[in-house]
Amino acid sequence: MKQSWVDELNAAGAPKCTEVQKGVACFCLEPENLLPSVRKILDLEYYLQDVSAADFQEGYLLTYHFAHFEEPGQAVFRVLISHEEPQIPSISSLYQGAIWHEQECNDFYGIVFTDHPDLKPLLLVPEENLYPLRKDTQSQKSFLDIFPGCKLVEAPPAPEGEESSGDQETAGEETPKKKGTGKAKARKGDDETAQEPGQA
């Protein structure tokens, strides 16, 4: 992903992104920043690869993979939502391909996508709520443990308050307050190459 595009996306979403290897850029977003960032990435002509969720101790981690038709690499959006209130805005108004992906996440985890046009079961039987991919508390792993570059932060400042001086070094150095409770926000640094300079 081009650095200029990363900057543009950084301006759209509150937390910053870090360029990681092979041109894969990860962005950790808060639910309210998701739609502006997705709109931005649609403007940058990225296509939607998939939307998936995973069950962690801290909550459900939604991962949006985007890629470009010409540029190599991926853009990855991560949003962490709580177990108690698994709600997130749907991106299907921008990427219609997400309709099915979001229905699938709803099938598997019971995540509710607000403003989804038709949030009914896609792959599983419609009569039962099975949520087969939800993990029980013993088998849930910590999101921070698996992605050591990520931090959980207190409720974020307003998106406008964020200075757009967002290059990757400052992103990693922001002081996060660790808190693992309900409405957790993911601050994602660098997950694959934690040894990269400039990373926490």
Place this chain on the structure above:
Amino acid sequence: MIKKTPKQSTLQGIKSLFVGLRVTGHNFVMPQITTHYPRQEVDNLVTYRGHIELVPKEDDPMTSKCILCGQCAKACPSNCIELVIRKEEVEPPPAAEAQPDADKEEAPPKPAPKKKVKRILEAFILDYNLCSLCGQCVQTCPVDSLEFSTNSYLAGFTREEFVFELLERMRKKYKASSSG
């Protein structure tokens, strides 16, 4: 390389209809390429990887190479391998266990001065109903005691017919080959 789809005029189109007839007409007179199954059989079965079979030891074809490590059963994604292992206390002289024939295995173990527990493969059960022919068991086997059979003509009326006892199969196969 972005191309444009070639356009076709009506005349070309009408010609194409006759070209198509020519192609099928040509194929009509060509020899057939099917294999008439009951009378002919395909000739590439040697490369087919069917269900697994135990490999006998070179020096003792009634015993398998298996060292009972259980790796295959652990590696199997569909849990279709089961090793039935009998523990037996044997005497230190190895002569008795070197060729444990089928009838000899039944002999009660004699109390020996120096007890040594030997694990003997009683049965190697493959539930072929579950097998997905992935070959993980053959790959994990540390002593190459498993091989693929080329047995593709399998049919049966019950599921029980496809629960194979591989040790017995191996011995039967050897007996058949040695007698016939």
Place this chain on the structure above:
Amino acid sequence: MNIAPELIHIAVALAAIAAFIGLNGLVLVWLERKVAGHIQRRPGPYEVGPWGLLQPVADAVKLVGKQLVRPKVADPWLYWSAPLLSFTPVFLLFLTIPFGPRLIGMEFNLGLLLILAFSGLNVLALCLAGWSSANKYSLLGAARAVAQSIAYEIPLLLAVLAIAFQFGTLNLSTIVHHQGPMPWQWNVMTQPLAFIIYFICAVAETNRAPFDLPEAESELTAGFHTEYSGMAFGLFFLAEYAYIIVISCVATVLFLGGWHGPGAPGFWWFLLKVYALIMVIIWLRWTYPRVRFDQLLNINWKWLLPLALVNLLLTLIFVKM
């Protein structure tokens, strides 16, 4: 008035026609599968009898032995009458076709008209079958069948009319008599356009690929006969083949010199030409994809109908000159 010999003649003819249809139907089923097989580099029917010759018989036995199933909500009267309605007119169609110089069921001055009139009954059968099945696919198939048959009957009639104008008669024997034994003396030489139009329309009329839209299996599963089983389906099936024979016979009579041929004229020439045409129809089926429904109608209304009219006009001019 002594009408008895004529009635006996017709009765014998009908019996002979029944045998003819039955036999040829079976042969055609076998032939189609065999040709399809060879075109696709397969043997085709193979196991039953020598070269699989008894396969159609085995199929017929199977069809007869199968249970006749009617959907609960289907209209029983219409549902069961449709296959019969599809099959019975076929007998009448063969009645006026001259197979040989003297081999004709009924000498009839309006023979051609009779054939065209009764072949139109088939569409009624398809329509009833599709509608009474209470199946949406059948209904769509029936709608297609009606639209297609009605559309293609017009250029077919116009093409045949050109021949009728040329000889001033609708009697099929007379038309054959006007043609000579050699291929260049056949009507196909004087009326090539009419022949092509007739042939295309005939293929469409019989719902054969590439115009087999009423039963387009990739779209409508089996079209109008989706719900039919056993011999009810068998009758539709047999009727379809019988219609293929009829249109090939008519084409032979009108355009290919009937029973005439180099050397001795006779029944075998007629049969040979009929089967040559049938082979072409089979060949087409196993070569082409299916056309789309709107294209099918476009071919008819935009190409065949104007061409047939032009052909008719030209014929008139030539006849009058």
Place this chain on the structure above:
Amino acid sequence: MLHYAQEQLQGDYYTRAFQAGAQEDTLILNMGPQHPSTHGVLRIILELHGEYILRAEPVLGYVHRMQEKMGEVKTYPQYLPNMGRVDYLHALAWNWAYVLAVEELLQLEVPERAEYIRVITCELNRITSHLLWWGAYLLDLGAFTPIMYGFADRERAMDLLQIITGSRLTYCYYSFGGVTADLTPQFIDGTKEFCKYLRTRLPMYKDLVTDNMILRHRVDDIGIIPVDMARRYGVTGPNLRGSGVEHDLRRNTPYSIYDRFDFEIPAYEECDALARYLVRMDEMEESLSIIEQAIDSLPEGPVTPPKMPKVIKPPKGEAYGAVEGARGVIGIHVISDGTATPYRIKLRSPSFSNLSLFAEVSEGILLADAVSILGSLDLVIPEIDR
């Protein structure tokens, strides 16, 4: 008038939901789950006005096997055979995507010969996939003969793949760090011969089908997928290249050793079914060219890495293995928690995204075209349902 029982009118959950939005005087038609042209158990509910489609809704899940859950309860190698079952037509690409992801987690180096073998077999598999699509698509369009020719040629390629993989369809051939069996001289000679043979067959296909006037009229100008729509739905693979975008992971983000081969990315700018058809026909030739180049430059050496961990326990982290399958970008997102079992496996199947645009693209088209468009998308239902 015919009288229907009340329960017959109601239909199941999806029909009821669909019927709620129907206009008056329209026909609701269930195409599938058993239908000749849905190639499996795909169901599409259509609202028809005459033969025109007003609304379409694919209903999925009839062969749903919860592959992602299976990934969470099996060890890494145990999950390998599942990959051949996700997309049975291009099983090796799925094999590849999975081993690619796990190799990235394990930081495993693949021997060069194994990479070449992967390229050769994967491309051969791509050809078999396209040949089957070709035959099946023509079957959708009402031509019966091409599928027989396609199958005859496909059999040859499958015979070749059987030599080394031992199976004919659901391959489980790639292993972490390499392949399970080395090429044999029989395979190499046979593949060279096959490439020559298929090059003589492709012109025949062109004469019989591609140039056929009826086919041209059937597939020309239907199912237009503009680039913008492709982007919104995540369409990839030949469907995208039929929309005039030269996007191919083998070229864009060359995984493995694809950057060493000289091949074209065929793309057509018309965005219709014909363009997608032509892309696939051209792709077969390109795949042949890749196979020939790979066989000519096949290096000697081992096919498995010299040192393999006894138990596969990737370190904590995630990896996204993406390869170009016959239907588009196959992506496997593996999250590892450091145990022998994946924490989460997400399978991104290209057919899933490709089919999701059907509702939009089928508005106002003919029923016959819907069949034709579905076929041109080259769907594999088990891959959609997973």
